[in-house]
Amino acid sequence: MTEHSITRHQTDILILGSGGAGLFAALHAHKADPDLDITVAVKGLLGKCGCTRMVQGGYNVAIGTGDSVERHFMDTIEGGKWLNNQDLAWTLINTAIERIHELENELGCFFDRNQDGSIHLKAFAGQTYDRTVHKGDLTGIEIINRLAEQVWARRINRLEEHRAVALVPASDGSRISGVLLIDVRDGSFHFVQAKAVLLAAGGGPTMYRYHTPSGDKTCDGMAMALRAGLTLRDMEMIQFHPTGLIAGRETRITGTIIEEGLRGAGGHLLNGEHERFMEKYDSRGERATRDIVSRAMFEEMRQGRTGPNDGLFITMRHLDHDLVRRQFKGMVERCADCGFDLVDGLVEVVPTAHYIMGGVEYDTSCRTSILGLYAAGEDTGGVHGANRLGGNGVANSTVFGGIAGDAMSPWVNAEGTFAEPDQSVIDATLERTLHPFGKPQGNLLDMRERLEDIMWDDVGIIRDPERLNRARQSLADLEAELNETGVAASDRAFNLTWHDWLNLDSLILVSKSITEAALARENSRGAHYREDFPEEGDLETSYFTTARLSDGKIDVGTSPVEFTRVRPGESLIREESAVA
Amino acid sequence: MTTETVSEQEFEVEIWRGRDSGEFVTYRVPQRESQTILDVVSHVQRRLDPTLSYRFACRVGMCGSCAMTVNGVPRWTCRTHVDLVAKDGHIRIEPLRNLPVIRDLAVDMVPFFDKWERATGQFVPSDAGNRQTFARVPPESRERQEADAGIECIGCAVCYSACDVVAWNADYLGPAALNRVWTLVNDTRDGGKPEHLAAVAGDAGCHQCHSHQACMTYCPKDINPTAAIAGLKRATVRSVLRGEL
Amino acid sequence: MKYAVALRNHPTYWAFVLHRVSGLALAVFVPVHLYTLSLAVEEAARFDAFLEWTEAPAVKIGETLLVVLLAGHMVGGLRLLALEFLEWRDWQKSVVAITLGIALVCGLLFLMNAF
Amino acid sequence: MSGRAEVWLFIAQRASAFVLAPLVIVHLATMIYAIQGGLSAEEILARTQGSGVWGAIYGLFVLAAAIHAPIGVRSIVREMTPWRGRSLDLAAVLFGVLIVVLGVKAVGALV
Numbered sequence A: 001m002t003e004h005s006i007t008r009h010q011t012d013i014l015i016l017g018s019g020g021a022g023l024f025a026a027l028h029a030h031k032a033d034p035d036l037d038i039t040v041a042v043k044g045l046l047g048k049c050g051c052t053r054m055v056q057g058g059y060n061v062a063i064g065t066g067d068s069v070e071r072h073f074m075d076t077i078e079g080g081k082w083l084n085n086q087d088l089a090w091t092l093i094n095t096a097i098e099r100i101h102e103l104e105n106e107l108g109c110f111f112d113r114n115q116d117g118s119i120h121l122k123a124f125a126g127q128t129y130d131r132t133v134h135k136g137d138l139t140g141i142e143i144i145n146r147l148a149e150q151v152w153a154r155r156i157n158r159l160e161e162h163r164a165v166a167l168v169p170a171s172d173g174s175r176i177s178g179v180l181l182i183d184v185r186d187g188s189f190h191f192v193q194a195k196a197v198l199l200a201a202g203g204g205p206t207m208y209r210y211h212t213p214s215g216d217k218t219c220d221g222m223a224m225a226l227r228a229g230l231t232l233r234d235m236e237m238i239q240f241h242p243t244g245l246i247a248g249r250e251t252r253i254t255g256t257i258i259e260e261g262l263r264g265a266g267g268h269l270l271n272g273e274h275e276r277f278m279e280k281y282d283s284r285g286e287r288a289t290r291d292i293v294s295r296a297m298f299e300e301m302r303q304g305r306t307g308p309n310d311g312l313f314i315t316m317r318h319l320d321h322d323l324v325r326r327q328f329k330g331m332v333e334r335c336a337d338c339g340f341d342l343v344d345g346l347v348e349v350v351p352t353a354h355y356i357m358g359g360v361e362y363d364t365s366c367r368t369s370i371l372g373l374y375a376a377g378e379d380t381g382g383v384h385g386a387n388r389l390g391g392n393g394v395a396n397s398t399v400f401g402g403i404a405g406d407a408m409s410p411w412v413n414a415e416g417t418f419a420e421p422d423q424s425v426i427d428a429t430l431e432r433t434l435h436p437f438g439k440p441q442g443n444l445l446d447m448r449e450r451l452e453d454i455m456w457d458d459v460g461i462i463r464d465p466e467r468l469n470r471a472r473q474s475l476a477d478l479e480a481e482l483n484e485t486g487v488a489a490s491d492r493a494f495n496l497t498w499h500d501w502l503n504l505d506s507l508i509l510v511s512k513s514i515t516e517a518a519l520a521r522e523n524s525r526g527a528h529y530r531e532d533f534p535e536e537g538d539l540e541t542s543y544f545t546t547a548r549l550s551d552g553k554i555d556v557g558t559s560p561v562e563f564t565r566v567r568p569g570e571s572l573i574r575e576e577s578a579v580a
Numbered sequence B: 001m002t003t004e005t006v007s008e009q010e011f012e013v014e015i016w017r018g019r020d021s022g023e024f025v026t027y028r029v030p031q032r033e034s035q036t037i038l039d040v041v042s043h044v045q046r047r048l049d050p051t052l053s054y055r056f057a058c059r060v061g062m063c064g065s066c067a068m069t070v071n072g073v074p075r076w077t078c079r080t081h082v083d084l085v086a087k088d089g090h091i092r093i094e095p096l097r098n099l100p101v102i103r104d105l106a107v108d109m110v111p112f113f114d115k116w117e118r119a120t121g122q123f124v125p126s127d128a129g130n131r132q133t134f135a136r137v138p139p140e141s142r143e144r145q146e147a148d149a150g151i152e153c154i155g156c157a158v159c160y161s162a163c164d165v166v167a168w169n170a171d172y173l174g175p176a177a178l179n180r181v182w183t184l185v186n187d188t189r190d191g192g193k194p195e196h197l198a199a200v201a202g203d204a205g206c207h208q209c210h211s212h213q214a215c216m217t218y219c220p221k222d223i224n225p226t227a228a229i230a231g232l233k234r235a236t237v238r239s240v241l242r243g244e245l
Numbered sequence C: 001m002k003y004a005v006a007l008r009n010h011p012t013y014w015a016f017v018l019h020r021v022s023g024l025a026l027a028v029f030v031p032v033h034l035y036t037l038s039l040a041v042e043e044a045a046r047f048d049a050f051l052e053w054t055e056a057p058a059v060k061i062g063e064t065l066l067v068v069l070l071a072g073h074m075v076g077g078l079r080l081l082a083l084e085f086l087e088w089r090d091w092q093k094s095v096v097a098i099t100l101g102i103a104l105v106c107g108l109l110f111l112m113n114a115f
Numbered sequence D: 001m002s003g004r005a006e007v008w009l010f011i012a013q014r015a016s017a018f019v020l021a022p023l024v025i026v027h028l029a030t031m032i033y034a035i036q037g038g039l040s041a042e043e044i045l046a047r048t049q050g051s052g053v054w055g056a057i058y059g060l061f062v063l064a065a066a067i068h069a070p071i072g073v074r075s076i077v078r079e080m081t082p083w084r085g086r087s088l089d090l091a092a093v094l095f096g097v098l099i100v101v102l103g104v105k106a107v108g109a110l111v
């Protein structure tokens, strides 16, 4: 059994992922007790993968004069169509204020200023106040660079290019024991035994034909959570960004974001016949909210009025060229690098899957239902409800990452122990992950594209039972096919094709939970739109969906939303007249 | 619909296979309108040779994971259109120089990050516990402008790979790390100026730079580490003359 | 080889090469020059013989080269001093060309006068 | 070598370069001027001997070069050969001393 040999490590706290959630957790856990042995394991290089780095718009926080926690909270709840876990949202909004100061004063993020030197707050769609802190339109680079530097400078262990493949419970099932990982560089297996584990692998809806997240994100965290028996909530809630670049399937640039500000600045959306169409759908035209624009575009595409790559167009050519060039420098350059002229041409665009609102159920201390296992960031669900406000994503990951770090250290010191792992889980994971080496090679790219088509066409922006049921079947077929598809056994070191296989494995499982949750929600809220149930349903009796894996099948259920702080129809904002 | 009967155009690329020792292998890749070097590499791995190793993450020039040497020059491959480099119809892709090769096109970036850390490329808070206010920093102030000029570095190591002094002096901290320290020296909120200057003054530091300017020539983000390093040279000289270093 | 040059084929790198080669050449030449000078001056006859030898065209060319190197090194050195001690300006590449120009003009002047 | 020492070397090299620049200009100019119509020992010596100004100029030249060149050569050697450390530093100092000795002799003979 030499090929199954597993290297064992021990660490007090193991953190999976190095986005805003993972790195903040590491820093806070270290600050709480510098003597603890802390390890960050990440699929790519520390700080260079994941989506926190890709944040463009910025970070929502209620610090402007006239703004308030209550106002930000109400925007979040209303944006989330009353499905949010209100305690989580409340924690987010309060702690964001502390976190943004910490980012600026302690970690060194250098956010943009007003002329007088005070912090600049910009507007973000769907919000009643300008409350978005930013660094140009590359806020994420600033945040992650500063976090990564601080982590490098501390005695925090790094397991870079180590991919987690299973959350391993203790042999008696009482708590977490550790995590099984693959060292991407040499293909070897590692079991890291830990007293506490943080799941912060960042979700990411990369099972859709067009998607924005970085290539390393393939819902591994959510898949591991399902396999470990955790419950995911709100999985039908997939946010689409209206304008992703489309340049053909063969280029990785397809799906990446074209800035929303372009529409705000007067950019026009055109269909394949070069006609504007948004007015047909909404009086605000191109300036309507993300979900409305995405749906209108999807409809237009379904009617077949598309461009050469089956997308639509955005154009700025009717605007002052110099202004566009100046105001959207980064975007203009990025388009030019891929051969598009944003200033004077048409750029083909398509709605693109951006964010998963759903995720692991957890509490305001980031605890999950497994003792010692914590979760934070985009892997979790409940904060955003049915829709995430732009700017609440990075706030979410940094706020709860920090909270998880604060919680884990004292807990490890008080109650943490190294538990013996459940060997059957390790064996089953080895079996599953090594499985493709025993099978005839197949075309994984083709399978990935088929998955993306299934999800885009049948579990996409506009849903109906017929398509969802078809998707259910197609996903089952695809899963069966994957299990018969192999990878060349030549060399496991840095074997991307093996990881492509594992990516598909995670994506299919999580896609199934999205499909089942979408079938279960028989109304249209936020990001979820059912053609057969276009109404939002009774707010008072709002429920959220839950999904669990049992005996290889996704079990969905629903739970009533608890309005712990505010009920539909009410508001926490007192001076109502002040709202613009 | 266009009726296309001619088979698609193809071109040849040579890709490094192996570690320190290895060889170039030639592949034929179909030509596309929107095609970056990363797409070429991906095509080879996904369609022609599943064992090819390389690295990328964001796909849009934000993460700095995908840098490789293309026709001798280090570049961010996700934002390098094939037409830009294939003027004579030939493309050769190698791993970045000056870093150990893990396999094929993937290098070990740890030395690069370690030097960033050794150069004290991290903020030293002067107002750590403050949860109420932000330092006032006028955007037009000279310091802020200096800091802003270099702050959007994505840590791609293109400059590090392009610099001959890095190749000649294994300890040399390199342009990216020094550039970061210069942004900190200009950060009016930073409380670690003496440490920063001491860290970049040694025989691995800023004075080893001979202003080759390869770093600024190839930096995909148009950052100018040469100017940053010159700034550090002045700052360290000033502090030595004042007897502070 | 083609690729090794590609990386370094930008004006400021060539300026560095010129500066380094000239610096090294001067460092070799200066002691030799000082030595011959002191020897020769002590015996005027030998100095004249030496000067006569320097009339040979090959030697003239060599001397011209040294003048170019000295001038080039100096102007290049001034460029570096400006780069390091003055605020950054975006004229770096033009300065490289100017450096080269001045060095060549010095060499030309020297040559014109020499024959 | 400590950070401070390294900075001092940098200062010394740049300062000596600064001093050398005008001297080289003068030297180049006189050379181009002097060789007009050929030159002889007498002519050269006639110009230089007994002249305090020329003595000062060339004295300074030698001194600055003795500081400037060894530092430059030392860094070239460090970068392009495996030779580093104490022995190299010592060699650089000796090189500087050599220039001074030869220079003093030459200037002495000329003036």
Ligand SMILES: Cc1cc2nc3c(=O)[nH]c(=O)nc-3n(C[C@H](O)[C@H](O)[C@H](O)COP(=O)(O)OP(=O)(O)OC[C@H]3O[C@@H](n4cnc5c(N)ncnc54)[C@H](O)[C@@H]3O)c2cc1C
Pocket: A016, A017, A018, A019, A020, A021, A022, A041, A042, A043, A044, A047, A049, A050, A051, A052, A053, A054, A055, A056, A057, A058, A059, A060, A162, A163, A164, A165, A200, A201, A202, A203, A212, A213, A214, A216, A217, A218, A220, A221, A257, A354, A355, A376, A377, A378, A379, A390, A391, A392, A393, A394, A395, A397
């Ligand atoms: C293009 C883009 C723009 C965005 N703009 C904004 C914005 O303007 N404002 C805003 O608020 N939000 C924005 N978001 C959303 C925001 O980026 C995310 O909500 C947030 O950053 C998620 O943080 P995270 O730490 O949970 O995950 P990430 O930052 O994605 O980090 C996840 C980490 O887990 C690692 N990982 C994954 N799988 C494994 C595994 N199996 N083993 C080990 N490690 C693993 C990944 O490699 C990565 O390091 C944007 C997202 C995208 C994609």
Ligand code: HEM
Pocket: B209, B210, B211, C019, C020, C022, C023, C024, C026, C027, C030, C073, C074, C075, C076, C077, C078, C080, C081, D014, D017, D018, D020, D021, D024, D065, D068, D069, D071, D072, D073, D075, D076
């Ligand atoms: C007698 C004359 C001179 C000699 C022998 C000489 C020699 C050298 C040498 C050997 C170097 C090292 C080159 C390198 O590091 O690559 C050097 C560097 C330098 N020289 Fe000169 N030099 C002379 C005159 C000058 C003059 C007149 C100037 C300018 C005014 C000058 C400015 C410089 C500068 C700035 C450097 C540093 C270059 C770097 O580190 O990259 N030198 N010189």
Ligand code: SF4
Pocket: B064, B152, B153, B154, B155, B156, B157, B158, B159, B160, B175, B176, B179, B215, B218, B219, B220, B221, B222, B223, B225
């Ligand atoms: S300075 Fe430029 S080239 Fe160097 S690491 Fe930063 S972004 Fe890359």
Ligand code: F3S
Pocket: B162, B163, B164, B165, B166, B174, B175, B208, B209, B210, B211, B212, B213, B214, B215, B216, B225, B226, B229
């Ligand atoms: S290329 Fe290297 S030598 Fe200096 S100017 Fe840039 S660090």
Ligand code: FES
Pocket: B056, B057, B058, B059, B060, B061, B062, B063, B064, B065, B066, B067, B076, B077, B078, B079
């Ligand atoms: S993949 Fe992120 S910079 Fe190229």
